[in-house]
Amino acid sequence: MTPWISARAAVLLGAGALSTAALVAAPHGRTHLDRAETLGHGDVGAASPADTVHARAVLAAARGASPLLCAMAARSLEGWGGGWSAAPIPGDEVVRATLRWTGGERPSAEAATLLAGAVGDADACVRRIGATLAGRSRDPAAVRALRSALGAAAAATRAAAALGLGFARDTGSLAPLGAALRDDAAEVRATAAWALGRIGDTGVAPGLRGALEDADRSVRRAALWALGQMRDSVARDAMIEALKDQDPEVRRTAARALGGNFVSPWPRPAPRPRPRPFPPGD
Numbered sequence: 001m002t003p004w005i006s007a008r009a010a011v012l013l014g015a016g017a018l019s020t021a022a023l024v025a026a027p028h029g030r031t032h033l034d035r036a037e038t039l040g041h042g043d044v045g046a047a048s049p050a051d052t053v054h055a056r057a058v059l060a061a062a063r064g065a066s067p068l069l070c071a072m073a074a075r076s077l078e079g080w081g082g083g084w085s086a087a088p089i090p091g092d093e094v095v096r097a098t099l100r101w102t103g104g105e106r107p108s109a110e111a112a113t114l115l116a117g118a119v120g121d122a123d124a125c126v127r128r129i130g131a132t133l134a135g136r137s138r139d140p141a142a143v144r145a146l147r148s149a150l151g152a153a154a155a156a157t158r159a160a161a162a163l164g165l166g167f168a169r170d171t172g173s174l175a176p177l178g179a180a181l182r183d184d185a186a187e188v189r190a191t192a193a194w195a196l197g198r199i200g201d202t203g204v205a206p207g208l209r210g211a212l213e214d215a216d217r218s219v220r221r222a223a224l225w226a227l228g229q230m231r232d233s234v235a236r237d238a239m240i241e242a243l244k245d246q247d248p249e250v251r252r253t254a255a256r257a258l259g260g261n262f263v264s265p266w267p268r269p270a271p272r273p274r275p276r277p278f279p280p281g282d
Helices: 009-016 049-062 067-077 093-103 109-120 124-136 141-150 157-166 170-182 186-199 202-211 217-228 233-242 247-259
Strands: 024-025 031-033
Touching: 024 049, 049 093, 049 109, 067 124, 067 157, 093 202, 109 124, 109 141, 124 141, 141 157, 141 170, 157 170, 157 186, 170 186, 170 202, 186 202, 186 217, 202 217, 202 233, 217 233, 217 247
Parallel strands: none
Antiparallel strands: 024 031
8 A cells, every 4th residue: 555644754643642541442453532522523423434533643643742843743744655664663552553544545535524624723733734634635525625724714724724735736726825825824825825836837926926025034935935836937037036035035045946947948858869059060
């Protein structure tokens, strides 16, 4: 099976934070949270797929994590890893059962929707982990839930929703993410810009170019990163303009974005032999 959560994240979220105090063993090797309500999601019911148990366990492990530990785990979740070459995971059988789930197939629709619902949680790490995993699942119901959360009253929820949509690379969210570039909260605007870069549709380049006028430098830097993902003349021109930004960090980001945005003049596939722009022998 293809692992959908890296082994590094499993170690950080599992061995470091998940304990048998939060979980109890059930017959036939299954596990469940002692009280599902502790996550704020209510009871999923007996008919729910078994992997909702593990989704709850991962969110429980994220709750209360330090910002550094959460950032390390969340970044590990962004890529693929683990599998047969992964190092052994310490912990008891209850922990290992959840970690085996994280190394298996993508979550069910119910588990993905549960993870998407975590974007409204009061805990910052729960929001980030839930948004990351829900987005990576690309489950249609989870994506709809994330898109709906872009309109939430809390800025933290809106930012987490934009994060999830970026990981989902959901082209259906281009319009609401574009609108989020004008959100009152800088965190939401910056995350929306990042998400648009993840999706990579060049049609949003003009909107991202406008974000380079944002008063908050984190938004300008996120917009530059996003423009750097697009091989587009509008994006390239915007990054060149940003080299004149008053903030040195923004100028540095613009230079880095330009470095990864070289648009070759050669058609694809390149002709053989390649024509030369000057007479041979000169």
